[in-house]
Each structure stands twice: as structure tokens, then as C-alpha cells.
């Protein structure tokens with residue numbers, strides 16, 4: 001009999017840093033297009049895995065001298081290399097034990113939905129010009145799993161004001177993948193440890209694109225808990241995390257460059273810097289929602305992954321336009 005303990009031990013042995021388990025009833029009330037039960041109606045459990053972003057992957061951006069480590073090892077490399085391999089290994093072991101597994105890596109570029117989870121420009125709904133349900137009452141493909149909600153349902157932590165998932169181990173410094181299975185695994189309790197996000201608003205103040213409002217939020221009820229986060233401007237973030245702010249992008253050297261980096265998301269991600277694994281260059285190094293938040297949570301002593309020295313030891317750099 002496969003147990004939750006077996007799954008967690010093997011997940012860690014394969015290379016996951018965090019593993020929690022949700023029962024499928026915790027997704028009751030999810031919008032149809034985001035409901036994992038639409039993918040596997042007979043599933044019993046969702047296994048949610050966290051993969052740490054090395055703190056040092058952000059060092060070169062913090063110093064303004066080396067941007068490849070975060071885009072490669074801290075972003076695309078986790079989503080497109082490490083995470084799928086670990087999910088694969090764990091799925092193999094669970095299927096060897098006689099239970100089906102649906103691997104859910106962090107949104108691949110060939111997913112039929114966009115990175116916000118909605119099909120081509122349509123909020124909350126599918127676009128009938130782009131996809132359609134195969135039968136009445138079913139979600140249109142592709143269902144988009146909200147991995148942060150999944151991580152919450154699996155007890156790994158909470159969602160902060162920045163909408164980043166915060167764990168007691170790493171704060172905002174992980175990426176999330178999942179597996180849906182018909183294995184009846186014991187679920188973890190919903191996170192009930194010390195609150196992580198005290199609404200310090202460092203994420204709001206240090207976001208290079210002003211994408212996070214301090215006074216406008218989204219509220220949802222998940223697994224019987226009311227969650228609230230900033231009503232983030234995703235379109236703005238999709239440009240600015242790839243370097244649309246001249247203040248945060250040393251590869252922007254002229255007015256023409258600025259225009260290039262401010263193109264619609266997919267063109268902007270390809271402007272000047274080649275994308276990593278078909279994914280945009282995360283040139284801005286998540287200045288607000290990861291770096292500022294991590295610094296704050298470390299200062300508060302809230303994270304289990306402790307370091308000898310504080311992350312920010314020099315005044316943050318900032319470029320001014322000179323064209």
C-alpha cells in the first residue's frame with residue numbers, strides 16, 4: 001500500500017525540496033477551467049512539489065553583473081529541466097505501484113492556454129474561436145492548474161500579497177509542480193503555522209513595473225479559507241519581469257531598446273536577449289515579489305533556510321535614462 005510518507009520520501013530523494021499532498025475535495029468550488037478534477041475525474045489526491053530557487057541565482061542581478069544564472073538556473077532550468085525530470089521519476093514509481101499519475105509541470109510554452117491561465121485574451125472563460133469543450137459540462141482544453149492554489153491546498157504555505165506562494169522554508173523562493181493521482185493518499189493539513197505575509201508591502205514598493213497595487217485586491221475562497229492578494233497587473237508584469245524598466249535593465253542602451261523591451265510580451269521576451277528554453281529572460285530578477293519579499297522575511301527570521309550573511313549588503317543599483 002503506497003503511503004503519503006513513501007511519496008514524500010521518494011519525492012525528496014528524486015530532488016524535490018518540498019512535497020505536500022491535497023485531497024481533491026479541496027478544489028470544490030474551483031472555476032471549471034481551473035478545476036483539476038476536470039483532468040482526472042477519478043483522482044483521489046494531488047501531490048504538490050516545490051523546487052527551491054537558489055538564493056545565489058539572484059546574486060548577479062542583485063549586483064547588476066550576471067543575469068544568466070537566474071533566467072537559466074533559477075527560472076527556465078527549474079521549470080523545463082529539473083522539475084519535469086523529478087516529476088517523471090516520482091510518477092514512474094507511483095505507476096509502478098499501480099496508480100495512474102498525471103504530471104503537471106509549471107506551464108510549458110506549448111500549453112494551449114497563456115501564462116495567466118486563460119485562453120488567448122479571455123478572462124475567466126475559454127475563447128470559442130480558439131478552443132471548445134469536447135462535451136457539454138466539460139472544461140475546454142487545456143485546463144489550467146493554478147499551482148499556487150494547489151500548493152496552498154497541499155499545506156505547503158500561504159499566498160502572499162504579491163500573489164507569490166510563500167513557504168516557511170524559502171519564502172517566495174520556489175517554483176511549483178504537481179501530480180494528480182488516483183492513489184488514496186493521506187492529505188496534509190492546510191498550513192496553520194505562523195503567518196508569513198504581514199502586508200509589509202515591500203513587494204509593492206520594489207516592483208520595477210508598479211504591477212502590484214497596495215489597495216486593490218482579489219479575494220477567493222479555497223478549501224474553506226478566504227485568501228486575498230494584490231490584483232496584480234499581469235500584462236504589465238509580463239513585460240517588466242523581462243526588463244521593460246530602463247531603471248532595472250542594463251541591456252537597454254537606447255530609446256530603440258526601450259521600445260523593443262516594451263513590445264507585447266512574446267516579442268519583448270525575444271528582444272535583444274535570446275530566450276532560455278523558449279522562455280523569456282527574467283532580467284528584472286523579481287525585484288519586488290521575490291527579492292524584496294525574501295529580504296523582508298529573512299530579516300523577520302521567518303525562513304528555515306538560513307544564511308550566514310544577509311542577502312542585501314550593498315545599496316541596490318538603479319539606472320537612469322540617458323537618451
Ligand code: SF4
Nearest residue numbers: 160197200201203293
Ligand atoms: S513583500 Fe511583504 S507584503 Fe509582499 S508578499 Fe512579501 S511579506 Fe507579503
Ligand code: SF4
Nearest residue numbers: 207237240241288289
Ligand atoms: S516579477 Fe517583477 S514586475 Fe512582476 S510583479 Fe514581480 S517584481 Fe513586479
